[in-house]
Amino acid sequence: MAERKLAISDFYRMKEEREMITWLTCYDFPTAQFEENAGIDMILVGDSMGMCTYGYESTVPVTMAQCIAHCDAVRRGAPNTFVVGDMPFMSYQTSDVEAVVNAGRFIKEAGVDAIKLEGGKRVTSRISAIIDAGIVVCGHIGLTPQSSAQLGGHKAQGVTAEGAKLVIEDALAVAEAGAHLLLLEAIPEEVGKFIASKLTIPVLSIGAGGGCDGQLLIVSDVIGQFQAFIPKFVKRYADVAGVITRAVESYVKDVKSKAFPEQTHCYPMKKGEMEKFQELIKSYT
Ligand code: KIV
Numbered sequence: 001m002a003e004r005k006l007a008i009s010d011f012y013r014m015k016e017e018r019e020m021i022t023w024l025t026c027y028d029f030p031t032a033q034f035e036e037n038a039g040i041d042m043i044l045v046g047d048s049m050g051m052c053t054y055g056y057e058s059t060v061p062v063t064m065a066q067c068i069a070h071c072d073a074v075r076r077g078a079p080n081t082f083v084v085g086d087m088p089f090m091s092y093q094t095s096d097v098e099a100v101v102n103a104g105r106f107i108k109e110a111g112v113d114a115i116k117l118e119g120g121k122r123v124t125s126r127i128s129a130i131i132d133a134g135i136v137v138c139g140h141i142g143l144t145p146q147s148s149a150q151l152g153g154h155k156a157q158g159v160t161a162e163g164a165k166l167v168i169e170d171a172l173a174v175a176e177a178g179a180h181l182l183l184l185e186a187i188p189e190e191v192g193k194f195i196a197s198k199l200t201i202p203v204l205s206i207g208a209g210g211g212c213d214g215q216l217l218i219v220s221d222v223i224g225q226f227q228a229f230i231p232k233f234v235k236r237y238a239d240v241a242g243v244i245t246r247a248v249e250s251y252v253k254d255v256k257s258k259a260f261p262e263q264t265h266c267y268p269m270k271k272g273e274m275e276k277f278q279e280l281i282k283s284y285t
Contacts (some may be wrong), residue, residue, distance in 0.1 A: 004080070004239035005079075005080045005081065005082065006041055006042070006081075006082050007113075008113075008114070008136050008169055008180050008181070010081075011041075011042075011181065011202045011214075012081075012201070012202060013198075013202075013212075014041075014202070014213070014214075015201075015202045015203075015213040017055070018195065018263040019047070020213070020214050020215065021041050021042065021202060021204060021213055021214025021215075022040050022041045022214060022215065023037075023040070023041060023042040023043070023204055023214055023215065023216040023217075024040050024042075024043060024044070024045060024135060024216065024218075024219045024222065025043070025044045025045070025046040025048055025049075025052075025216070025218045025219050025220070026043045026044070026045060026074050026077075026078070026083065026216060026219055027045060027046075027049045027053050027064045027070045027073075027074065027177065027219075028053070028054060028070070028073055028077070028135070029073040029074070029075065029077040030077065030078055031074075031078025031183050031219060032073070032074040032075075032076070032078040032081075033078065034050045034076045034079070035078060035219070036077065036078035036079075036080060036081045040081060040205035041081075041214070042081065042084060042114065042214075043074060043078055043081050043083045043114070044083075044084045044086060044118075044160060044216060045067065045070050045071045045074050045080070045082065045083065045084070045085050045086060046059075046171045046218065047059040047062040047084045047086045047087075047089070047145075047146070047270055048086075048145075048218050048220075049066065049067075049070055050062040050066075051060060051111030051226070051228065051234065052218065052220040053070075053220075053228050054066070056118045057112075058145065058148070058199065059088070059145050059146055060146065060219070060258070061116045062088040062089065063088060063100055064088060066144070067085060067086065067088050067091075067106070067110075068085075068110050069107060069125075070104065071085045071110035071111075071112050072109065072111070073082065073111040074213070075110055075112065077249045078263060081146045082113045082114070082135050083111075083112045083113050083114075084112060084113065084116050084138055084181075084246075085110060085112040085114070085115050085116070086115070086116045086117075086135050087106070087115055087116065087117045087118075088101060088146075089146040091273070092117050092123070092126050096125050096126055097129075098167070099117070099128055099129060099130055099131045101176075103115045103117075103130045103133065103135050103137075104133060104135070104238065105204065107135060107269035108216075111134060113137075114135070114137065114138055115130065115137060115138070115141070116137075116138040116139075116140050116182065117133060117137070117138075117140065118140045118141075118144035118145070118146050118147065119139075119141070119144060119147070119170075120139070120141045120167075120169070120170020120171070120173055121169065121170055121173040123139075123174075124173050124176070125161075125177075127139060127174060127177040127179050128177045128178055128213075130266050131177075131178045131179075131180075133265070134179045134247075136181075137178070137179045137180055137181075138146060138179065138180065138181035138182065138183055138204075139171075139174035139177075139179040139181070139182045139183065140155045140182075140183040140185065141167060141170040141171060141174060141182070141183075141184060141185070142158060142167055142184045142185040142186055142187040142207075142208065143155065143156065143157050143185040143186035143187070143207070144185070145185075154186075154231075155186070156187060156188070156193045156207070156232075157185075157187050158187040158188060159188055162189045167187055167191055167195070168185075168191070168194065168198075170194060170284070171195045171198070171199065171203075172198070172199075175199045175200075175201055175275065179201060180201060181201060181202050181203075181204065181277070182195075182198070182199065182201055182202070182203045183203075183205075183216060184203060184204070184205055184206070184208035184212060185203045185206045185207055185208065186207040186208070186231075186233065187207070187209075188208075188209065189208065189209025189210065190209075190211075191208070192205050192209045192211050192212050193209065193211025193254045195212075196210075196211055196212045196213055197211075197226070202214060204216050206218075206233065207232065207233030216236075216259075216273070217233075219233060221234040221236065222234070222235070222236065222237050222238070223236075223237065223238045223240040224236050224237075224239040224240050224241050224242070225241055227241055237274035241276065268271075
């Protein structure tokens with residue numbers, strides 16, 4: 001566990017000292033406790049909760065109410081970790097004012113340390129407006145799941161020189177707008193490395209290779225809980241789905257065979273009460 005809660009200035013220092021920043025998503029109180037105890041530098045309460053915890057097919061249906069509730073639970077589970085709240089689809093797209101109001105809700109109602117929003121050049125006025133309100137902002141470019149329909153699906157971006165130019169221009173625009181952090185998703189390693197070297201702000205990677213200032217993964221992928229698909233950039237570190245399935249199978253078997261509960265799981269009557277109880281049940285016959 002970190003000795004104290006890290007602040008945005010620590011991430012700038014880590015970039016300068018080439019210490020990699022570790023970042024994982026999280027959606028609930030117990031996992032937040034595990035992540036904090038394991039020493040993660042940052043937590044993202046991602047709108048990936050839509051797929052990972054609600055079973056939606058995309059992040060699009062996720063609401064502000066869901067994001068606030070999950071951020072609040074994570075905040076309580078990881079009080080000493082830098083937590084980023086993810087702005088859901090349609091919470092910032094319509095106007096700068098709505099973006100500021102909703103970003104403010106993450107801070108006031110869930111106590112997060114920063115917010116993240118998707119988009120490059122087209123969201124620069126949103127980024128500046130939120131920063132003007134005193135809120136720490138993380139940009140997110142490359143593959144942006146909320147607008148994946150416009151990108152032709154969940155596909156890697158910047159894989160041609162022309163495509164890479166668009167990603168680089170988005171990165172420069174987001175930094176110019178004042179973002180404190182930038183997340184690059186699903187782009188070639190060379191492009192990620194170039195952007196991280198060009199910008200002074202910490203640049204994090206989820207599927208953008210090892211040349212960035214830190215790495216983000218989705219916790220449900222890391223622990224082997226999310227079953228629908230495994231993105232190319234994921235490394236699995238555990239098989240939680242297998243552990244839970246085997247535990248439930250054993251429980252079902254024990255209940256069916258009456259191996260559970262054992263005496264140790266049962267409450268005894270108070271001393272001297274058994275005879276009175278026997279009398280009592282006789283009165284029911
Ligand atoms: O919601 C999320 O977890 C994200 C990651 C996919 C980057 O935005």
